[in-house]
Amino acid sequence: xxxxxxxxxxxxxxxxxxxxxxxxxxxxxxxxxxxxxxxxxxxxxxxxxxxxxxxxxxxxxxxxxxxxxxxxxxxxxxxxxxxxxxxxxxxxxxxxxxxxxxxxxxxxxxxxxxxxxxxxxxxxxxxxxxxxxxxxxxxxxxxxxxxxxxxxxxxxxxxxxxxxxxxxxxxxxxxxxxxxxxxxxxxxxx
Amino acid sequence: xxxxxxxxxxxxxxxxxxxxxxxxxxxxxxxxxxxxxxxxxxxxxxxxxxxxxxxxxxxxxxxxxxxxxxxxxxxxxxxxxxxxxxxxxxxxxxxxxxxxxxxxxxxxxxxxxxxxxxxxxxxxxxxxxxxxxxxxxxxxxxxxxxxxxxxxxxxxxxxxxxxxxxxxxxxxxxxxxxxxxxxxxxxxxxxxxxxxxxxxxx
Numbered sequence: 001x002x003x004x005x006x007x008x009x010x011x012x013x014x015x016x017x018x019x020x021x022x023x024x025x026x027x028x029x030x031x032x033x034x035x036x037x038x039x040x041x042x043x044x045x046x047x048x049x050x051x052x053x054x055x056x057x058x059x060x061x062x063x064x065x066x067x068x069x070x071x072x073x074x075x076x077x078x079x080x081x082x083x084x085x086x087x088x089x090x091x092x093x094x095x096x097x098x099x100x101x102x103x104x105x106x107x108x109x110x111x112x113x114x115x116x117x118x119x120x121x122x123x124x125x126x127x128x129x130x131x132x133x134x135x136x137x138x139x140x141x142x143x144x145x146x147x148x149x150x151x152x153x154x155x156x157x158x159x160x161x162x163x164x165x166x167x168x169x170x171x172x173x174x175x176x177x178x179x180x181x182x183x184x185x186x187x188x189x190x
Numbered sequence: 191x192x193x194x195x196x197x198x199x200x201x202x203x204x205x206x207x208x209x210x211x212x213x214x215x216x217x218x219x220x221x222x223x224x225x226x227x228x229x230x231x232x233x234x235x236x237x238x239x240x241x242x243x244x245x246x247x248x249x250x251x252x253x254x255x256x257x258x259x260x261x262x263x264x265x266x267x268x269x270x271x272x273x274x275x276x277x278x279x280x281x282x283x284x285x286x287x288x289x290x291x292x293x294x295x296x297x298x299x300x301x302x303x304x305x306x307x308x309x310x311x312x313x314x315x316x317x318x319x320x321x322x323x324x325x326x327x328x329x330x331x332x333x334x335x336x337x338x339x340x341x342x343x344x345x346x347x348x349x350x351x352x353x354x355x356x357x358x359x360x361x362x363x364x365x366x367x368x369x370x371x372x373x374x375x376x377x378x379x380x381x382x383x384x385x386x387x388x389x390x391x392x
Contacts (some may be wrong), residue, residue: 009215009223011220011223012219012222012223012226015222015223015230016226017226018226018230019226019230020231022230022233054214059215060274060275077362082285084214084215084218084219084262085214085262100270102307104223104262105218105219105257106218106221106225106255106258107254108222108226108256109222109225109226109229109251110255111229112231180262
């Protein structure tokens with residue numbers, strides 16, 4: 001498939017490009033910032049754009065904003081956001097769209113899973129990090145009847161949100177970590 | 191005295207955030223890059239039929255991934271990057287993670303950084319206690335400017351019993367609030383808990 005890469009750290013970008021090439025994909029463009037990205041996408045028509053959330057010049061949410069632009073103008077192009085930590089505040093609207101993924105950068109180290117996620121997103125599916133899913137599920141707790149689900153139903157829902165199919169959800173792969181442990185590690189303890 | 195206390199608290203928070211940014215954008219990304227190189231090497235070594243060597247690299251990458259995870263957990267104990275967008279955004283992020291409905295009321299304007307950081311810790315600690323101990327059905331998180339102060343409150347309708355016992359999170363929070371010249375008051379009974387921090391801000 002045709003991949004466009006946007007990551008400002010050169011070594012990481014080259015490493016990612018190498019992974020894609022070794023898997024037989026075409027890296028048709030690799031960039032250090034998101035400026036003019038929407039035009040490049042219109043021109044080059046990649047199957048998927050893989051981009052960092054924090055990019056120059058302000059290193060805040062340039063990637064998220066570029067992702068929203070691309071999905072609005074070219075819904076058929078897959079977009080996979082990569083980030084060093086999870087921030088759902090600005091991505092929540094994107095999550096509902098097809099062909100969108102949001103993973104922590106270190107998921108890349110699980111190469112087979114990562115490439116499968118890229119493939120899913122390029123084909124219009126989704127790939128959400130367990131941590132992202134955890135945050136979103138907590139966000140809606142109590143408002144959409146999620147509390148009525150059994151633990152197993154919760155696990156299955158979490159895996160579906162990550163983009164797993166029926167067969168995947170039924171596999172013995174351990175469920176994603178629960179978000180409660182992590183979500184509250186920001187506190188200073190009782 | 192007052193001014194130097196403020197300056198020290200502010201410098202400490204700046205330093206904490208610098209460390210967080212350096213870890214996210216520096217060390218953690220470097221580790222991911224090293225991991226990718228190891229994975230690439232592993233695939234090539236495995237293709238040569240050197241299974242034992244490839245397996246050893248696989249273990250090394252797994253250790254590396256665990257290290258990155260540990261670093262992430264460490265940095266979450268620091269003021270979040272969300273604070274870069276102000277206390278309003280940081281409180282919304284906190285409320286969004288909570289497993290119960292949280293009503294929030296926050297100022298749109300930016301405040302001094304050490305005040306924002308302290309307000310964030312009040313919100314964080316207060317909500318953590320609500321979730322862990324209060325058995326509440328709902329909570330309110332607010333930060334309102336009044337007469338040269340920022341009044342930060344965390345209120346819930348839970349079972350009460352909160353007190354700043356020595357060595358507790360609330361006692362630590364009271365120290366933090368005092369370090370910026372503010373005051374922390376805890377009212378807690380069977381109808382719920384109200385945590386109020388008054389932080390001086392110009």
